[in-house]
Amino acid sequence: xxxxxxxxxxxxxxxxxxxxAHAEEGEYGVLMKTLSNPFWxxxxxxxxxxxxxxxxxxxxxxVESDQAAEPxxxxxxxxLERKPVAMITAAINSTNLLPCLKKAQDAxxxxxxxxxxxxxxxxxxxxxxxxxxxxSDNVAAGAQGAEYLVSKIGADAEGPVLVxxxxxxxxxxxxxxxxxxxxxxxxxxxxxxxxxLPGDWDxxxxxxITNDILTRNPDLVAIxxxxxxxxxxxxxxxxxxxxxxxxxxxxxxxxxxxxxxIKEGRLNASVAQLPYLxxxxxxxxxxxxxxxxSVPTDVAVPTLVLTKEVLEAGTEPxxxxxx
Amino acid sequence: xxxxxxxxxxxxxxxxxxxHGVDLDVAAGEVxxxxxxxxxxxSTLMKTITGIYSADAGAxxxxxxxxxxxxxxxxxxxxxxxxxxxLSLAKQQDVASNIFLGREPVKKMFGFIPGMVDxxxxxxxxAEMIERxxxxxxxxxxxxxxxxGGQQQTVAIARALTFDPKLVIMDxxxxxxxxxxxxxxxxxxxxxxxxxxxxxxxxxxxNDVLAVTDRIVVLRHGRAEADLRTADTNMNEVVARIVGGxxxxxxxxxxxxxxx
Amino acid sequence: xxxxATPGIWSRAQRASIDRLxxxxxxxxxxxxxxxxxxxxxxxxxxVSNFLNILLATSTIGVLAIxxxxxxxxxGLDLSLGSVMGLSGVVGAYIAVNLGAPSPFGVGACILAGxxxxxxxxxxxxxxxxxxxxxxxxMLGIARGLALVISGGRVIYGLPEYLLFLGQGRxxxxxxxxxxxxxxxxxxxxxxxxxxxxxxxxxxxDSEGAARAAGIRVERQRRILYTISGGLAGLAGxxxxxxxxxxxxxxxxxxxxxxxxxxxxxxxxxxxxxxxxLGTMIGALIMGVxxxxxxxxxxxSYYQQMAIGAVLILAVFxxxxxxxxxxxx
Numbered sequence: 001x002x003x004x005x006x007x008x009x010x011x012x013x014x015x016x017x018x019x020x021a022h023a024e025e026g027e028y029g030v031l032m033k034t035l036s037n038p039f040w041x042x043x044x045x046x047x048x049x050x051x052x053x054x055x056x057x058x059x060x061x062x063v064e065s066d067q068a069a070e071p072x073x074x075x076x077x078x079x080l081e082r083k084p085v086a087m088i089t090a091a092i093n094s095t096n097l098l099p100c101l102k103k104a105q106d107a108x109x110x111x112x113x114x115x116x117x118x119x120x121x122x123x124x125x126x127x128x129x130x131x132x133x134x135x136s137d138n139v140a141a142g143a144q145g146a147e148y149l150v151s152k153i154g155a156d157a158e159g160p161v162l163v164x165x166x167x168x169x170x171x172x173x174x175x176x177x178x179x180x181x182x183x184x185x186x187x188x189x190x191x192x193x194x195x196x197l198p199g200d201w202d203x204x205x206x207x208x209i210t211n212d213i214l215t216r217n218p219d220l221v222a223i224x225x226x227x228x229x230x231x232x233x234x235x236x237x238x239x240x241x242x243x244x245x246x247x248x249x250x251x252x253x254x255x256x257x258x259x260x261x262i263k264e265g266r267l268n269a270s271v272a273q274l275p276y277l278x279x280x281x282x283x284x285x286x287x288x289x290x291x292x293x294s295v296p297t298d299v300a301v302p303t304l305v306l307t308k309e310v311l312e313a314g315t316e317p318x319x320x321x322x323x
Numbered sequence: 324x325x326x327x328x329x330x331x332x333x334x335x336x337x338x339x340x341x342x343h344g345v346d347l348d349v350a351a352g353e354v355x356x357x358x359x360x361x362x363x364x365x366s367t368l369m370k371t372i373t374g375i376y377s378a379d380a381g382a383x384x385x386x387x388x389x390x391x392x393x394x395x396x397x398x399x400x401x402x403x404x405x406x407x408x409x410l411s412l413a414k415q416q417d418v419a420s421n422i423f424l425g426r427e428p429v430k431k432m433f434g435f436i437p438g439m440v441d442x443x444x445x446x447x448x449x450a451e452m453i454e455r456x457x458x459x460x461x462x463x464x465x466x467x468x469x470x471x472g473g474q475q476q477t478v479a480i481a482r483a484l485t486f487d488p489k490l491v492i493m494d495x496x497x498x499x500x501x502x503x504x505x506x507x508x509x510x511x512x513x514x515x516x517x518x519x520x521x522x523x524x525x526x527x528x529x530n531d532v533l534a535v536t537d538r539i540v541v542l543r544h545g546r547a548e549a550d551l552r553t554a555d556t557n558m559n560e561v562v563a564r565i566v567g568g569x570x571x572x573x574x575x576x577x578x579x580x581x582x583x
Numbered sequence: 584x585x586x587x588a589t590p591g592i593w594s595r596a597q598r599a600s601i602d603r604l605x606x607x608x609x610x611x612x613x614x615x616x617x618x619x620x621x622x623x624x625x626x627x628x629x630x631v632s633n634f635l636n637i638l639l640a641t642s643t644i645g646v647l648a649i650x651x652x653x654x655x656x657x658x659g660l661d662l663s664l665g666s667v668m669g670l671s672g673v674v675g676a677y678i679a680v681n682l683g684a685p686s687p688f689g690v691g692a693c694i695l696a697g698x699x700x701x702x703x704x705x706x707x708x709x710x711x712x713x714x715x716x717x718x719x720x721x722m723l724g725i726a727r728g729l730a731l732v733i734s735g736g737r738v739i740y741g742l743p744e745y746l747l748f749l750g751q752g753r754x755x756x757x758x759x760x761x762x763x764x765x766x767x768x769x770x771x772x773x774x775x776x777x778x779x780x781x782x783x784x785x786x787x788x789d790s791e792g793a794a795r796a797a798g799i800r801v802e803r804q805r806r807i808l809y810t811i812s813g814g815l816a817g818l819a820g821x822x823x824x825x826x827x828x829x830x831x832x833x834x835x836x837x838x839x840x841x842x843x844x845x846x847x848x849x850x851x852x853x854x855x856x857x858x859x860x861l862g863t864m865i866g867a868l869i870m871g872v873x874x875x876x877x878x879x880x881x882x883x884s885y886y887q888q889m890a891i892g893a894v895l896i897l898a899v900f901x902x903x904x905x906x907x908x909x910x911x912x
Contacts, residue, residue: 035883059881064888067836070823071884074640078878081627081636095738095829099751122740126828168736169832198736396798411796413789415856416782424786425797427779439777464602 028058028286029084031076032114033066033092037229038255039275040090043114046279047088053280054287059084066201067167069096076100086110086131086286094119094171101128110289114282117171131289134282134299136273138172141303142179144271145224145250148305150187152248152268158190159221162213164199164206164234166226173201173226176252180224191221199230206230210237222248228258228270235266254306254322262308272304274321325387326351326521327372327403327490332381334367341367343545344381349490352519354512356532356553359542360565365525368542369492372523373405374398385489402489408498410479414468418460419449421467422482452481456511473504480511490521497531509535529561543567605776605859607850609901613894614869621876628879635758641871642764643668643819643835645864647842648849649771650815652863653808655846656775658788658855660715661812663704663722664819665838669831670726671697671820676739676830679746686745693821694814700726701813705806723839730832739830750825760822767818772860784808788855844891845870848898869894 030047032040044060051058061079063072069092076089077100087104091097094117101111105128113133123130150157163180166173177196184191195213199206206225214220214237223238225231231251238247244266251258254272261267278301289295304310304318311319327349334342341364349355359365370376372383374395383390390398412421420427423445432439450463458477460470467478476496483491493512497505505528512535515522526532532539533553541549541564549564593608600608621628647664654661674696679689700722707718752759775781787794787804795801816835823834843853849866851858870891877887 035885061878061881062884064884065836067833069827069831069833070643070835073827074636074874075878075884077636077640078633078875081630081633081879083627093738093831093833095740095827096831098827119740125741167833168731169734169738407796409792411790411793413786413793413856415789415852416786420782420786421793424793425783425799427782429779432773432777436773438779439773440779440782442777464598 026056026290027082027084028056028283029079029082029087029109030058030060030114031072031079031087031089031097032060032062033072033090034064034068035062036064037066038257039227039253039273042255043090043275043279046276046281047283048279049276050280050283054283056283056287058283063092066092069093073097073100077103080104080107080109083107084109085290086112088112088114088282088286090114091117093117093169094122098122098126098128101130102126105129110286112282112286115172115278119171130297132285132295132297132299134285135278135301136303137300138175139179139182140300141252141271141273142176142181142224142226143183144179144303144305145176145252145269146180146183146187148269148271148307149184149191149222149224149248149250153221155188156190157188157221159192159219160194160217161191162210162217162220162223162234163193163196164209164223164225164230165196166198166230167200168198170201173198176226177224194220199225199233201227201229203229203233206233207237210234211241214238214241214243220247222250224250226252228253228255228267231267231270232257232261235261239266254304259306259311259322262306263311265308269305269307272306272322274301274304274318277301277321324350326353326385328382328384328387329372330382332368332371332383333379334364334371334376335379341545342371342378345542345545345547347540347547349521349523351489351521352516353538354516354522354524354536356536356539357523357525357542358527358529358532358539358561358565359548363542363565364545365542366494369405369494369523369525372398372492373403399486402487403492404483404486404488404490405492406476406479406483406494406496408495410475412467412475412479415466417466418453418463418478418481419445421478422449422452422485424482426485449481452484453477456481456484456514458507458511471504472500473507476500476504476508477511480515484515488520490523491515492523492525494525495527496524497526497528505531529558533558533561541565604861605772606862606865607902607905609905610848610850610862610865610869610898613898614865614872617869617872617876621872621879625876625879628876631756633875633879635756635761637868637871637875638761638764639758640875641867642758642760643823644838644841644845644870645764645867646767646815646819646822647835647838648845648863648867649768649860650812650819651839651842651846652849652851652858652860653771653775653784653815654715654812655843655851655853656788656855656858657784657805657808658791659708659805659808660719661701661704661809661816662716662719662839663700663726664812664816664842665835665840666723666726666730667697667700667813667816668820668823668835668838669833670700670730670733671817672824672834673730673734673739673820673830673832675746675821675824676742677733679742680739680830686743689742689746690749690821693824694817697817697820698810698814701816702806702810704813705809708809709802709805727832734830734832736832738827738832740828742825742828746825747828748825750822750828760826763818763822767815768860768864771815772864775858775860780804780807785856785858788852788857790856841870844895848895850898850902866898869898 061075072092073096076097087109104111110131113130116133116135163177165177194217197209223234225234228251231249235249248268251270254270258270285295325348329347332342332345357365371378428441428444430441431437460474467475496508512522536553539551597608600606671693675689675693678684678692704718704722708715749759783799824830845867846863849862873890874887
């Protein structure tokens with residue numbers, strides 16, 4: 001008996017310890033993928049600063065991993081209960097949030113595609129009109145990676161190249177890989193992509209893939225990975241094989257780990273997205289849209305190639321947004 | 324009148340001869356003690372009766388009809404039941420669930436959804452069964468794991484009774500029981516006898532065997548070494564027949580001391 | 584010996600709830616207390632639409648938890664639930680979208696794909712004597728891989744309208760997944776608690792020897808249970824597929840553990856012999872209410888995982904305490 005009471009008391013007490021959140025008029029709901037990635041952390045900071053400057057209230061949620069598709073949908077539905085005026089969402093895939101977004105639209109809530117994870121064709125079919133999408137142009141980011149590579153080793157360079165994609169089926173990783181491949185073909189036809197494999201955004205998996213391909217193609221000249229985590233995994237394998245000077249490794253994101261590695265001269269380059277800027281501009285643009293100003297349907301936030309030279313020179317004005 | 328008749332039962336496992344021609348007769352309502360040292364062949368003999376093993380040679384008859392060709396399920400259906408030492412109870416289920424396990428009566432739920440187990444009837448009949456055995460359980464709706472060893476034994480016997488057996492073989496039913504519970508299990512055996520059910524009791528506890536049986540059969544090296552009327556024998560003789568000569572006096576003294 | 588203590592109201596209510604409904608009263612009270620606490624803490628909690636949200640969010644995991652309850656209470660384990668759910672959704676979407684088959688075939692394909700995976704689990708467990716943990720762990724990988732192969736790693740989008748109704752329809756304002764979930768739970772509860780099949784399942788989990796001695800065809804029973812488990816995972820896959828209008832090869836990732844957690848919080852014995860679907864539903868709802876409430880309070884998902892972990896341990900602790908008290912009595 002005593003034990004039962006104790007258990008209830010504990011349950012009640014632990015709940016009471018959570019501060020009561022109040023909804024203000026005109027709250028923005030922000031739904032991220034997961035916080036276990038510095039990219040989303042930086043975006044969160046951008047959202048926070050943007051909201052502070054614009055003087056708006058927001059509440060933010062994320063799920064446990066960037067593969068928790070259904071949990072994210074459930075969280076999204078729950079967030080609607082708080083009746084936000086706008087939902088800024090970074091969907092885990094192109095379809096998982098559709099029912100929630102439709103419901104939001106029906107309730108007159110403005111829907112924003114954060115980081116461009118939604119597929120315009122699917123949105124059309126579902127009859128969902130988003131207010132705008134904002135994020136880096138991932139195809140362009142991939143292309144920038146290719147441009148950097150060609151500028152480093154020359155347009156007439158020859159040899160095998162490895163591409164490490166993101167999670168199978170993830171549109172972001174796909175766009176980056178495609179942007180890189182298309183641009184490379186155009187600029188340096190002598191560089192042949194011998195393998196394009198999904199690294200599942202996983203550092204360890206990318207390292208393994210790199211090892212395997214180095215065994216098959218010992219003369220590998222470059223690796224393009226669809227994010228920095230995987231690029232850093234690839235770097236470790238390349239150095240372990242003693243080919244640090246031979247293989248150029250390029251990542252995407254420009255996260256703090258990558259910046260550190262570039263400064264140390266290990267990772268060659270990272271096409272930095274500016275998640276801080278994406279988050280900040282997302283909130284600013286929502287504010288504009290709500291105030292009745294016009295906002296373009298596609299807000300492209302530029303990307304920036306980080307190399308040791310760029311970082312050391314420190315003259316690039318956009319560097320201040322690299323978090 | 325003979326219920327069960329065994330003659331010349333032989334059984335070997337590969338090169339090891341376990342039974343060398345065992346003869347045994349059990350009358351209806353008779354309680355037989357089957358004793359013998361470890362490895363004497365007691366459990367092999369019992370599994371030959373229940374049909375888990377098939378005899379290499381010899382005859383087994385129940386009510387004068389050979390049952391050699393029957394499998395364990397069929398032998399159970401014609402009235403041969405065995406209660407193993409582990410009781411084979413589902414310990415988290417209640418009394419009725421155990422007694423009727425595998426043969427639950429069904430009815431229609433709300434009068435039209437078929438296949439619903441008639442739990443009320445199970446409980447009622449289980450309670451009757453326990454009462455018929457003259458036993459008492461604290462509650463019929465509790466998991467059997469909450470019962471004492473003797474009470475669990477009661478449930479196992481009650482379950483055996485629902486098959487309407489002619490012969491119940493019990494493997495060491497008193498081995499793990501507290502002293503006061505032994506008596507209630509012996510009472511249950513007497514109750515079975517009074518209903519005309521024959522019992523073969525396998526036990527190392529000779530005091531229990533002497534207390535409850537009509538006859539004691541001693542197995543030794545795969546043969547029925549002795550067939551003693553309980554009323555005409557005593558601990559010393561039984562022990563002597565089990566160990567077969569040698570220092571029987573000290574073995575008997577040990578038995579006497581050991582189980583008091 | 585047996586002193587007949589006069590039972591208090593609590594223990595009589597407890598007894599009755601176990602006898603009639605096969606649930607433990609404590610878990611139900613924990614659910615109510617939790618819901619009351621959430622209602623006090625968040626002004627958004629107490630509303631019909633939020634209540635339906637909770638049920639909707641619980642529907643797929645709830646169906647998987649029903650599957651987990653069947654298998655675990657029989658002394659088995661099915662780790663492939665989440666993967667099979669993902670595979671079923673992809674198979675259903677492939678058949679309905681890529682092959683253009685009529686909707687009933689899509690539904691049938693989901694459930695059949697799940698049932699086949701479960702049947703294979705059951706065959707290997709009972710015939711090859713490989714432990715269930717290993718077999719279903721293997722199936723976890725096989726089913727997930729197959730889902731990625733069939734879908735080419737992409738979501739298969741654009742289901743026919745009838746299929747969509749199963750995920751997005753709202754007759755009388757109630758989402759169809761919730762209706763499917765509740766009906767499945769009621770039928771499953773009836774089967775596990777009141778039929779011979781259900782009683783044999785529990786007895787089997789309790790003591791395989793006792794079940795065998797009672798003439799229950801143990802291997803057959805296990806095969807049926809794994810097939811049901813797979814079929815239910817297929818149903819969950821169908822629900823989720825219809826909800827998001829696509830077959831997602833990564834659907835149901837790690838759901839097997841969540842489903843098992845719901846079953847255990849609901850009072851299922853991890854080693855078999857005890858379990859009830861209503862109990863599991865309460866377990867699933869405890870998790871659903873906790874997550875929903877914490878979401879409404881905008882508490883980070885990290886803390887939610889901690890809270891659910893703590894509830895799991897607390898639930899089993901209370902349960903063990905009650906069981907030991909009973910056994911001592």
